[in-house]
Amino acid sequence: MTRTHCPYCSLQCGMVLEGRRALEVQPWPEFPVNEGALCRKGWTATGLRGHRERLTTPLVRDRATGELRATGWDEALDLVAGRLRELQQRYGADAVGVFGGGGLTNEKAYQLGKLARVALGTSQVDYNGRWCMSSAASAANRAFGVDRGLPFPLADVEHTDVLVLVGSNLAETMPPAARHLDRLRENGGHVVVVDPRRTPTADRADTFLQPVPGTDLALALGVLHLLDSAGAVDEQYVAARTTGWPAVQRAVSAWWPERVERVTGIPSAEVRTLATRLAAAERVMVLTARGAEQHAQGTDTVLAWIDVALTLGMPGRRYAGYGCLTGQGNGQGGREHGQKADQLPGYRMIDDPAARAHVARVWGVDPETLPGQGRSAYELLDALGTDSGPKALLVFGSNIVVSAPNASHVAERLGALDLLVVADLVMSETAAIADVVLPVTQWAEETGTMTNLEGRVVLRQQAVEPPAGVRSDLEVMAGLAARLGHDFATDPEEVFAELGRASAGGRADYSAITYDRIREEHGVFWAGPRLFEERFAHEDGRARFVAVEHRGPAEPVDPAYPVHLTTGRVLAQYQSGAQTRRVRALPDDGPFVEIHPMLADRIGAYDGRPVVVTTRRGELKAPARVVDTIRPDTVFVPFHWVGANRLTNDALDPSSRMPEFKVCAAAVTA
Numbered sequence: 285m286t287r288t289h290c291p292y293c294s295l296q297c298g299m300v301l302e303g304r305r306a307l308e309v310q311p312w313p314e315f316p317v318n319e320g321a322l323c324r325k326g327w328t329a330t331g332l333r334g335h336r337e338r339l340t341t342p343l344v345r346d347r348a349t350g351e352l353r354a355t356g357w358d359e360a361l362d363l364v365a366g367r368l369r370e371l372q373q374r375y376g377a378d379a380v381g382v383f384g385g386g387g388l389t390n391e392k393a394y395q396l397g398k399l400a401r402v403a404l405g406t407s408q409v410d411y412n413g414r415w416c417m418s419s420a421a422s423a424a425n426r427a428f429g430v431d432r433g434l435p436f437p438l439a440d441v442e443h444t445d446v447l448v449l450v451g452s453n454l455a456e457t458m459p460p461a462a463r464h465l466d467r468l469r470e471n472g473g474h475v476v477v478v479d480p481r482r483t484p485t486a487d488r489a490d491t492f493l494q495p496v497p498g499t500d501l502a503l504a505l506g507v508l509h510l511l512d513s514a515g516a517v518d519e520q521y522v523a524a525r526t527t528g529w530p531a532v533q534r535a536v537s538a539w540w541p542e543r544v545e546r547v548t549g550i551p552s553a554e555v556r557t558l559a560t561r562l563a564a565a566e567r568v569m570v571l572t573a574r575g576a577e578q579h580a581q582g583t584d585t586v587l588a589w590i591d592v593a594l595t596l597g598m599p600g601r602r603y604a605g606y607g608c609l610t611g612q613g614n615g616q617g618g619r620e621h622g623q624k625a626d627q628l629p630g631y632r633m634i635d636d637p638a639a640r641a642h643v644a645r646v647w648g649v650d651p652e653t654l655p656g657q658g659r660s661a662y663e664l665l666d667a668l669g670t671d672s673g674p675k676a677l678l679v680f681g682s683n684i685v686v687s688a689p690n691a692s693h694v695a696e697r698l699g700a701l702d703l704l705v706v707a708d709l710v711m712s713e714t715a716a717i718a719d720v721v722l723p724v725t726q727w728a729e730e731t732g733t734m735t736n737l738e739g740r741v742v743l744r745q746q747a748v749e750p751p752a753g754v755r756s757d758l759e760v761m762a763g764l765a766a767r768l769g770h771d772f773a774t775d776p777e778e779v780f781a782e783l784g785r786a787s788a789g790g791r792a793d794y795s796a797i798t799y800d801r802i803r804e805e806h807g808v809f810w811a812g813p814r815l816f817e818e819r820f821a822h823e824d825g826r827a828r829f830v831a832v833e834h835r836g837p838a839e840p841v842d843p844a845y846p847v848h849l850t851t852g853r854v855l856a857q858y859q860s861g862a863q864t865r866r867v868r869a870l871p872d873d874g875p876f877v878e879i880h881p882m883l884a885d886r887i888g889a890y891d892g893r894p895v896v897v898t899t900r901r902g903e904l905k906a907p908a909r910v911v912d913t914i915r916p917d918t919v920f921v922p923f924h925w926v927g928a929n930r931l932t933n934d935a936l937d938p939s940s941r942m943p944e945f946k947v948c949a950a951a952v953t954a
């Protein structure tokens with residue numbers, strides 16, 4: 285019997301794995317986050333074991349036939365290291381790019397950053413977290429001086445009075461968390477859901493607001509305007525704990541409810557009711573997720589909702605405040621330990637001389653040798669194979685071909701590389717086009733830490749031996765590092781201890797956390813379970829109000845592309861689907877287009893029959909799902925299958941560099 289955690293989302297539900305051969309998932313009722321509950325994906329997570337498409341040997345593309353052929357580890361790693369060195373000699377250190385993932389353990393994320401900065405000396409490292417919660421992260425850093433998705437335990441939700449969920453469908457994206465909504469309502473609390481679709485989460489809400497995609501910012505400005513004009517600002521809190529309110533007050537002065545209605549499509553009376561409800565509540569909690577964040581104005585949108593929470597005096601108060609529901613299994617830790625272009629371990633910034641000196645000491649190198657800030661995820665992909673961009677890319681833990689925005693363009697860039705190396709468990713769409721594929725262990729076969737959406741560091745523990753021929757990511761990285769003249773540890777606990785030293789004194793300090801403590805305490809929160817009770821993380825201890833303006837989607841609808849396209853998730857599939865599409869027990873119906881009956885009527889579409897969605901970047905033919913739960917001016921496509929991202933817009937948020945996955949202009953025909 286092994287206690288571990290689900291391989292998928294940021295809830296990191298505790299589970300017990302039983303048996304050695306036929307591995308079975310059992311509940312772990314004592315683990316507090318999910319109390320023994322799992323969603324379908326968790327119960328079926330062992331479905332990839334022994335799967336015929338599980339990778340078990342390194343593969344190298346044969347120049348003559350163009351096919352991938354099996355090879356030995358030494359041959360594969362020698363080849364990769366040799367080609368990387370060659371390309372760097374020819375074009376410079378930045379000729380090699382590294383792309384990581386928020387599903388990697390802390391140990392792997394840390395080691396990947398070190399591989400890039402120390403063994404390869406490249407600045408070109410970033411990861412898929414840019415596409416996940418980066419807008420919330422940049423907003424929280426700005427407003428609070430630190431970015432921890434939830435600055436309180438998730439279960440605090442049950443004790444607030446009004447919970448506002450902006451762009452989260454947690455009933456499908458973290459189903460065991462939905463119990464907190466139910467308990468909150470049993471406790472007399474009120475749930476508000478803001479989503480262009482009436483989702484299963486909205487079905488559990490007391491208030492459902494259905495905005496035009498990309499307009500959450502205007503709604504927040506409208507709420508701020510009403511709170512101010514009603515005299516509902518917590519003056520004492522604003523004076524004692526914040527700075528910057530007057531500028532926000534000026535910025536929202538013209539956002540009267542009728543203007544909000546024109547922009548968002550939410551009736552002005554509903555905007556007023558929301559503001560009145562928030563003003564009257566003792567405790568208010570605002571949580572954002574990808575619906576509000578994955579926009580070219582995602583950072584500003586989150587800032588505006590943080591402004592709402594600050595106006596009401598909530599952040600730092602028990603059972604209240606603002607939080608972001610991080611998405612990937614290690615979405616939190618993955619952004620703390622240095623696989624991000626601007627970052628060193630411990631959430632240190634790479635352009636901070638003191639941070640460089642500290643980390644360089646732990647790494648035993650001269651700070652001068654550490655590269656500076658590199659390109660963000662999409663900009664990195666966009667530069668591949670160009671004159672100034674990387675000529676080789678190493679991918680660990682992302683299926684870019686499916687999940688990157690404007691995917692046809694990205695596929696073209698990947699095609700322009702001299703060398704694409706992918707480490708994965710299965711033949712993902714990205715592995716399938718690689719020059720070298722390296723087969724790695726999956727969750728039940730390895731040990732390491734993950735940091736869940738609450739900042740709770742949990743321990744993934746090995747339950748079974750990996751298939752013969754498979755290596756851990758840490759072993760793969762050490763193998764490459766050795767060939768480049770560097771000695772990297774492969775034992776996860778040893779890497780974790782090194783990570784602890786590298787993070788010591790940083791914003792996310794793991795130095796006091798050990799595997800044993802995690803085992804004893806059901807996970808350990810870095811910086812404790814609740815932040816901001818006394819002070820915020822800025823030097824003066826105060827939170828910052830930030831005045832922002834609504835700009836609207838980067839690509840507004842027009843007569844040629846009259847419909848808003850938004851994208852997201854369904855319960856039974858995870859992300860690019862590389863893992864869950866291969867789990868037989870999960871339904872794999874392919875992409876579909878959610879469309880309102882009125883729009884269906886207008887274009888002559890029928891439920892179950894194909895429609896074509898076209899944007900300026902591509903088109904997708906998929907069956908229509910005619911449902912009255914979506915706005916008539918909007919269609920929704922899940923992104924778990926190839927196709928959705930051929931449509932999406934690669935416009936980036938100026939501060940987080942988050943692509944606008946959640947809204948672009950589309951045409952739909954039957």
Ligand SMILES: Nc1nc2c(c(=O)[nH]1)N[C@H]1C(S)=C(S)[C@@H](COP(=O)(O)OP(=O)(O)OC[C@H]3O[C@@H](n4cnc5c(=O)[nH]c(N)nc54)[C@H](O)[C@@H]3O)O[C@H]1N2
Nearest residue numbers: 451452453457497498573574575611612852853855858859
């Ligand atoms: N089943 C499942 N669960 C998952 C994942 C998965 O792939 N599958 N992935 C995990 C990861 S990495 C993440 S990041 C999380 C994501 O978790 P969520 O953010 O809950 O998931 P999404 O479906 O991307 O988006 C949430 C909602 O945003 C709505 N939305 C779209 N546009 C807008 C808008 O402009 N404004 C507002 N207010 N809402 C909008 C969509 O209709 C959708 O219902 O889920 C995690 N859990």
Ligand SMILES: Nc1nc2c(c(=O)[nH]1)N[C@H]1C(S)=C(S)[C@@H](COP(=O)(O)OP(=O)(O)OC[C@H]3O[C@@H](n4cnc5c(=O)[nH]c(N)nc54)[C@H](O)[C@@H]3O)O[C@H]1N2
Nearest residue numbers: 412415416681682683687707708712851859860862923945
């Ligand atoms: N249109 C649209 N696109 C989106 C989104 C959206 O809402 N709409 N959401 C975005 C978001 S929030 C996210 S997080 C991204 C996610 O998209 P991806 O980055 O593609 O995430 P995954 O599908 O989880 O990819 C993980 C890959 O790594 C492999 N893998 C899993 N574990 C490991 C490991 O430990 N080591 C290694 N080496 N490989 C491993 C898996 O088999 C899989 O192939 O998609 C983004 N793309």
Ligand code: SF4
Nearest residue numbers: 290292293297323326
């Ligand atoms: S909610 Fe997330 S962590 Fe929990 S079982 Fe489902 S996918 Fe796994």
Ligand SMILES: [Mo]
Nearest residue numbers: 415416611612
């Ligand atoms: Mo994500």
